[in-house]
Amino acid sequence: MNTVFLLVVLIGTAGWITSTVSLRVKSLQAQADRTERRLALLLDHLGVEEPEPAGMNEVRALIREDRQISAIKAYRRITGAGLVEAKLAVEALAATVQKD
Incomplete structure (x- = not known):
């Protein structure tokens, strides 16, 4: 008891x-x-x-190569962002990179 x-x-x-x-x-x-x-x-x-974090050129290059997942991983490594935040940021960046 x-x-x-x-x-x-x-x-x-x-x-x-x-x-x-x-x-x-x-x-x-x-x-x-x-x-x-x-x-x-x-x-x-x-x-x-x-200021933009150093290494974003790598993320842009991965986006140009249509390697979104690698770009998200690189963004997370560079910024320390979470998965959702990195995905949204890469998608927004992809919209501007494709316009260049």
Whole structure:
């Protein structure tokens, strides 16, 4: 009986800790998103453009060779972006590269 009670208490505590951490992470993510938006507005107001990461010529070359997956991998390696972000960025870049 003691073991079952202890197990229930441990599972409950683990659930509480998990939910608390999850809520805190969501709160921090929302705060980071707000900070990014404000920084973007400030940079836009000042007319400051973010410099392009070194190595983007490699990504453009891969796009010209119609090697989208390799271009996404290279973009991720160069920028540290996630998969979805890199895919969207490469697709946007492909639209401009093909116009050249």
